[in-house]
Amino acid sequence: MKSIKSQSKLSRHVLTATKNAESLIIQTLDKSPDVRTLKKLHSRIISDPNLHSDTSLAIKLMRAYAARGKPEVTRKIFDRISQRNNVICNVMIRSYVNNHFYRDAILMYKSMLASGIMSDHYTLPCVLKACSASDDLRFGLQIHCPAVKKGLDLTLFTGNGLVAMYGKCGNLEDAKRVLDEMPCRDIVSWNSMVAGYAQNGRFDEALEVCKEMESLGVKPNPGTMASLSPAVTNTSKENVMFMKKIFLGMSKEELVAWNVMIAVYANNSMSTEAVDLYLQMETNGTEPDAITIASVLPACGDLSAVSLGKQIHEYVEMRGLKPNLSIENALIDMYAKCGCLVEARKVFDEMQIKDVISWTSMMSAYGRSGKGQEAIELFSKMQDLGLAPDSIAFVSILSACSHAGLLSEGRNYYRLMTEEYKIVPRLEHYTCMVDLLGRAGRLDEAYTHIKQMPMEPNDRVWGALLSACHVYNNMDIGVVAADHLFQLAPQQSGYYVLLSNIYAKAGRWKDVTLIRSIMKGRGIKKIPGxxxxxxxxxxxxxxxxxxxxxxxxxxxxxxxxxxxxxxxxxxxxxxxxxxxxxxxxxxxxxxxxxxxxxxxxxxxxxxxxxxxxxxxxxxxxxxxxxxxxxxxxxxxxxxxxxxxxxxxxxxxxxxxxxxxxx
Known part of the structure; x- marks a missing residue:
């Protein structure tokens, strides 16, 4: 009898200890521990038979590893669970999606269905996100059908997932149809539709969705601005002002709103406004992040605001925002635009990791400053390090040769690009070659190069030729180039002025008057300097x-x-x-x-x-x-x-x- 009581007491003691251990582990897991702590907890769970079989603990452990970017460990835990349900499968799918393993998420979903486990309103939004990120419209359509049969398409999260998936995959009509049929919509629903139109360059429709939101009393949020931003590069001033209106209606504590508006200004040649907004943001006490810095630095470069650019650089160093490829490339670009080649090269040399953009930016900086040999040295070094130049890198080196008057070197690089790297020349490469030949005074050869192009020359190609004609007073070819330019860019005043200057140099004032008459008749005014x-x-x-x-x-x-x-x-x-x-x-x-x-x-x-x-x-x-x-x-x-x-x-x-x- 005494022995039975002792065993019972021992069992209660073990049970209490197990519960205490479990409680402590759960508390620790809920606090998002680091990977080292996770491994210790994991070992403790495995070594304790009472904890090892606890499915709820396994799920928490899976979530914790996923949050730390370890979906492969999450999968190992998943594979050891013998009795699986849709909750466990959902955790595994979400683990893959949140860590950008989208194909694995889709395969996991297929495996789940094959095992006879039914999906629910938590499963489908995750799988739809995987379809969106991998542009898998075909599988997204396969998910939509069973969702409709189960009535899950009418739930908020699944509906939002469908709108986002169709929009990302370019099927905007179906995205709008799903949105219109949703019985309940939130700001995410509207933002997903806005993003769909914006990502596909249909800014007018994106704006119409915003106006529809407002008419229904749904207030745009920073997410709305972020959704619109892909479509507001080189857009109309009216569209930029609409973005400004949305921005002004938001809380100035929202960093996302500041970042998007600064980027909108910077991407639409409104550099003064971008810099002014950045300074307002500082005054407001909102601390910039890496995205802010990468957005405002190009605007500083456009304005040659090197003092502000240097202050931002100091802030980057002070806050420890490096290494960061986007920021470092933006710093190179800013210093280069301000003519500070020494500072640009210092940033370049100190970079731990360089991509093709880094090399291209530095070469371009040297090229536009007439330092062609320095650009050539960089190009050779990039090749020696095994980094293959892309088509943009060749634009930079060809442009550098053009600005420095390095005709034979430019020809060699053009041959290298087309014959060794098998890169098909684009309009930018043809423009560089016409400019290179034009600078050398080989106008007939430049004209022949244009006539042999496999595609139609654009205004930049003809503009390079017209500029060379202006320098070398070649009126015959200049008139031909101008004729093409007046058709391709009839409202671009600069080309009329160049031809007028060619006539003026020759003292042909009647032709100068004729050009000015044409400009007046077409309502073209010389852009003020x-x-x-x-x-x-x-x-x-x-x-x-x-x-x-x-x-x-x-x-x-x-x-x-x-x-x-x-x-x-x-x-x-x-x-x-x-x-x-x-x-x-x-x-x-x-x-x-x-x-x-x-x-x-x-x-x-x-x-x-x-x-x-x-x-x-x-x-x-x-x-x-x-x-x-x-x-x-x-x-x-x-x-x-x-x-x-x-x-x-x-x-x-x-x-x-x-x-x-x-």
Whole structure:
């Protein structure tokens, strides 16, 4: 009797200890432990017969390993469970999906059905997500049929999964039909539909869904903005303003909303707005993350806002956001656009991992600054490391050869691309070759190259030829190029101006007048020149003939004084490309107030002697400004970097890096 009582007491003690151990393990698993702790708990469970057979513990262990990115361990635990149900299978499927093993998730679902285990409203959303991520519309359709039979398509989560799957796979009509038939919809339902249209470039329909949401009293959230963002690259200003309206209606604590709006501005050539919004975000106290940084850095580069770019770089270092390929590539791009090649190369050299974009960005930076040999050295080093150049890398090296006048090297790279790497030339490669030949003065060969293209040349190809004709005063081929350009890009004022300048150089003023008459008849206006210069963390913008700046009077006085010194040094205004057949004095007065001259003089007045000046212009620098800035760099003893739409110009001691061809 005493022995029986002792055994009973021992059993209760063991049971209590087991329950305590189980409780402690559950508490630890619920706290998302690291992999090392998980392994210890796992060993404890395996070694204890009472815990080893506990299915609920196994499920928690599976979830914990999945959360730590270990779906292969989750699968081992799953395989050891003899009695499986849909809960266990759902955990396994979700483990695969959350770790991006989408094909495995689909195979797991098929195995589950083959074992006679029925799916439920938790299973289908996960499998549909796997179909979406792997663009498997065919299997998604197979899931939809049984979902309808069971009535699961009417549940919120399954309905949302169907909308997302059809939208991601491009079947937008079925996505909209599912959305319209859902008896209950939430913000995820609407955002999935918005994302479907946006990902397929149908921005107008995406906007209509947003308007339908609002009409039904559903307030857009940061997820809505994130869903819209794929479609707002190079879109209309009206669409950007619609995004701004959504953004303004949101809480300013939402980092996602800030990130999307900054990216929208940056991707639509609204760099000033992107930088301003970033500064507002800082003022608001919202801390930027890696996505914010990668989005705003290109805008800093576009504005040559190198001071702000350096501050952001310091923030990246302070917050330990490196290594991060997107940020580091964006830093290279920003420094390169600002003409800071030393800083760009330092970021490049310090990168632990480099991809083709990293190499391409650095080569492009050297190329646009006229440092073709440096670009060639990088290209060779990339090959030596076993990294195969892609078509974009060849665009960079061909462009570098073009800007540096390396004709034979450019031809060799073109041959390497087509014959060794078997890359089919795209329009960008043809543009580079036409530009390369044009720079060398081989206009007939460049024209022949265009005529032999297997596809129709675009405006950039003909534009490269027209630019070469402008430099070498080849009117015959220039007129042919212009004729094609007026058909391909009838509203692009720059091409009319180039042809007009070719006529003006030849003194054919009747033809100049004719071109201006055509422009007027078509409602085409010459795009006003705009130049940006950064000073003390603020970007100052100047238009041609601008007198709106608070320091305008001082700027014009200094410009007049500088002009006198330039003429004494031998400067003669290049009035032969002025658009009007008017008096030389009037032409000269028109040229002297171009925006880049005003920006440079402003920087000279407001910065210490010897400080480098950086200017960004929205148009190509005109010939007169190019000559004038060479004189200014020598007289003012300043290094001046001007980035126009075609390249970087490094002016120092009266010489420009472009060799007077751009």
């Amino acid at each position: 705009v130049s940006n210069v950064e000073l003390q963390d603020q970007v100052h913008t100047f238009l041609a003939g601008d007198r709106s700046h608070p320091q305008s009077e001082e700027i014009y006085e200094e410009l007049e004084s500088l002009l006198g010194k330039m003429k004494e040094a031998g400067y003669v205004p290049k009035t032969d490309t002025a658009l009007h057949d008017v008096e030389e004095e009037d032409k000269e007065n028109h040229l002297v107030v171009h925006s880049e001259k005003l920006a440079i003089v402003f920087a000279i007045i407001n910065s210490k002697p010897g400080i480098l000046i950086r200017v960004t212009k929205n148009l190509r620098v005109c010939e007169d400004c190019h000559v004038a800035i060479k004189f200014i760099s020598k007289i003012a003893e300043r290094e001046i970097i001007v980035r126009d739409t075609n390249r970087y110009h490094h002016f120092e001691n009266g010489i420009c890096s472009c060799g007077d061809y751009w």
